Structure formats: C-alpha cells, structure tokens
Amino acid sequence: MSTLINTKYDRRKRRTQGIAFWVFRLMSLAVVAILVWILGFLVVKGIGVVNWEFLTSMPEDGMTKGGILPAIVGTLCLVAGSMVFAFPIGVMSGIYINEYAPNNWLVKFIRVMTNNLSSIPSIVFGLFGMALFVNTLGFGDSILAGSLTLGLLVLPVVIRTTEEALKAIDNSYRNASLALGATKLQTIRKVVLPMAFPNIITGLILSVGRVSGETAPILFTVAAYFLPKLPTSIFDQVMALPYHLYVLATSGTDIQASRPMAYGTALVLILIVLLINLLANGLRAWFGKKVKTN
C-alpha cells in the first residue's frame, strides 16, 4: 500500500519525459546535420578546384580559370585592418563603460546606442562608409575605407564581449588590489584585464568571422569586381572573397563556367575563417593558462 507508487501516473510522466528528451535531442542533431550538410556540400563541390595554383594565382579568362589569390589577400587585409581599428577602440570603450563610467543616463545611453548599432543592417554601414570614408574623407575605394567600415560594423560586438568579460570578474579581486594601494588603472591592467582577456578574445573571434564574411559593407567602400594584382598600399582597392563569390555566382562573364570557381571560393572562405578561429582559440587557451600560473 505504498503511496509512492502510482503506476498509471508514473507511466504517463515517463512517457512525457521521454518524448521531450527525444524532441530536444532531434533538434540539436538537426542543427548539426545542417552544418555538416553545408560543409559537406561545399567540400564535395569545391574540393576539385582547390589546389595550390588556385590559392596562389590570379583569376584568368573572365574569372573562369586561374585562382583567387587577390581575393584571399584582400580578405586578409580587411580582417587585419578592421581589427586594428575595432579591437583597441572596442576594448577601451568596454573598459570605460564597465570600470570607470558612473551609472548615469549618459552611460545608459551609450549602452543602448551600442546595442542599437549592432542591429543596423550591414548595407547601411556600407552606405555610411561610402559617404564618410570614401567621399567626405576622400579615402576613395580603398582598404582603409573598407577596414574602417567593417570596423564600425563589429565595434558593438567587441564592446559587448569586453563588457561581459569584465563583468564576469568578481569584485573581490578589484577590492584586493585597491586595498594594497594599487591605483584603479594598475588594478585594471594587472588584475582585471589578464583575467578577462581569454573572454575578450572571444569577441575577437566573433568579429573576425563576421568581418571575413560580410559583403554589403565592402561593396561600395573597397571591393573590386576584377583586379588581378596585389595591393601595395592601404589606399588600393582589393578583391575580397565574399564579394568575389557573389560576382562569380551572379554576374561573372560566364556563370556556368565559373561555377566550380565559386564553390572553391566558398570553401576557401570557410576554411580561412575556421583557421583564424582555431588560432584565436589557441591564443585564448594560452592566455588562460598564462594567467593562472603567472
């Protein structure tokens, strides 16, 4: 006569649990499946054209033959250039917002605005970049203009992740440092930042992924339709992988003939992003370890 056993209720409860569990599992498997599908599709379609020559030579014959070297170099330039702008500025404003700023309307306003900034469509950034950097400041279609535009685009991401990374550091560490006679700046530099750095790098990873894949912001600011030479200064135009992909797929001279090149380009773009992420992850792990034993 145990009151703990109610077979009917128990069976029903278990069935519900079981179904819920399977639904969750199927959903997450579906996500993985889609990712694997995309990757597999690109590898199958693109691997045929990806070889050393493809990676290291100029496009030829109306972009139906040859390689994509200028687009690879262009994208790398834009990633590096945009990070040079966005990373220091973003990290510094993140530090200001979280460590220095008083909790007043101005700071709330800054926070709201940075959040809004990240929801602006990237084509709008492109137009803004063209108006400001290309025309008003006279940089022309150039790596500089494109990097600045992309930098603006990812600035909110860097600021937010920096803020979150700093927020995660327990105040007791700050107090301990201040109580030893350290200044606020010393506390931030020697205690808070080293602890937060691995997570700040996450912001870097996210931004790099975003920057290397964006097409709209570079459309009017830097990207060249066809430019079979490498840039020699930051005022040069460059080709870039995402835009090159768009051109090959929609407006090349012979779309059918350049289709394999398009798949190859997509594959290379994904591999580059993957490689940069791995690198950043390594950096993150290395910093994490350094902080603990330093």
Add this chain to the structure above:
Amino acid sequence: MENQTIISAQGVNFWYGDYHALRDISLDMEAHTVTAFIGPSGCGKSTFLRLLNRMNDLVDGARLEGRILIEGEDIYARGVMVDELRKRVGMVFQKPNPFPKTIFENIAYGLRVNGVRDKAFIESRVEESLKGAALWGEVKDKLKKPAFELSGGQQQRLCIARALAVQPSILLMDEPASALDPISTSKIEELIYELKTEYTIVIVTHNMQQAARVSDRTAFFYLGELIEYDETKKIFLNPEKAQTQNYITGRFG
C-alpha cells in the same frame, strides 16, 4: 607605545544615498591592540571598517560627515592620496581572494604596484611576509605554484601575508575566518594574537567567542549606532547597556 591613539573617529555620520548607515560614531583605537566590532547583520560594523581605508569611496552615493584621523591625519581631508592611505591601512576580506597568480606573485603584487623593482628586496620581503603570516613553512617549496592550489585556510593566510608585504601599520579584517573550518580559524586567531605586536588590528566578526578570544577592546554596533565600546572583558562579563547584554547572550541578533 602604551595608550597611543592611532585611529580616531570623531562624530562620524555616513549615508548610502538616503540610507543613514552610521550615526554619530566616535571612538579611539590604540596602537598595537586588537579591536573587535560586533553586532547583528546590517548594524554598520563592516561599513565603519571600510571607512577606515576608504573602500566605501567606491560605492555610488556614499557621503560622510565627521572626521576620521589615522596617525593624526584626517584621511578624508582634501588632497589625501587614497592609495597611500591604503598602503598604511591594509585589509583582509571575508572570502579568501588571492589573485590568479603564483604564490610568490600574490605577495609581490603590492610591492610591484608601488614601484619596487629590486628583485632581492622583493624576494626577502615575500619570505618575511609569508613568515609573518605563518605560511612560509607550508609554501616555501612551491612559491611558483598557483595560489589557487592552496586550501581555503592557507589562501586566507596568503591574503594576510599579501597585506603585510606593503608594511601597513593597521590591518583591517572583515570576518576573516567566517568562510573557514575550525582548525583554519584557530590558526588565523593565533596569527592575530602574534601580529598585534607589530600591527594595530581591527576585526569585524559575527563570532562572539572569537571576539572574546582575540580582542583587547570590543565595540558593539546596533542599527548604525555605537552602543558600547570598552575593554573586551568588560563587554562580555559586565556590559553597561542592556542591549549589549542581550546581544552577547544571544537573546537577539
């Protein structure tokens, strides 16, 4: 050194925004003594402790009236360098909070931020401080190991050593043993007893026996007021105020 006042609070009122946290507190503490602050949670004892090294400066909307003199100097006077004050008035917190650095670097930190570069000097000061905190014997062979590998009690003594390294004259302790087991607690208490030959110690504690064991004088706070401040023996055996009597016998709190 007998009867030399090192900390003197004179008519201190303190607000967090609109909340009147401390009401007209006046008390003097002598050098090389241990003073315990007791009282129920929210009575203002920790707030008052944190006024002594200006840690409350970090709180938005904090406001102080009255004067606090340390070694004769008004620490809230215009132009006081807060980081210099904090070198003189060290602090140990409730939860052990070593930095995610090595044992050695934890102790050296206070010296480095104060511009000390001399390696030999830092090394000798690290050893001195660890000895002062009765931790040297346990860690002398693993100074390069992360501080997080130490036990909770060892971490707290490391934090004490870290505070000693900058050679303060006063050591504030905010419930330093409340997160520790009984054995670690008694080690901390022994340490406090030894440290008072060189330092003036102010300790906030919820543990009545601890206050009775380690302190020379005890201050009882209640609802932001200093109810009674006297020799510890007197407070625990023969308090003047009924409120004190009720609190230490556990009738409220």
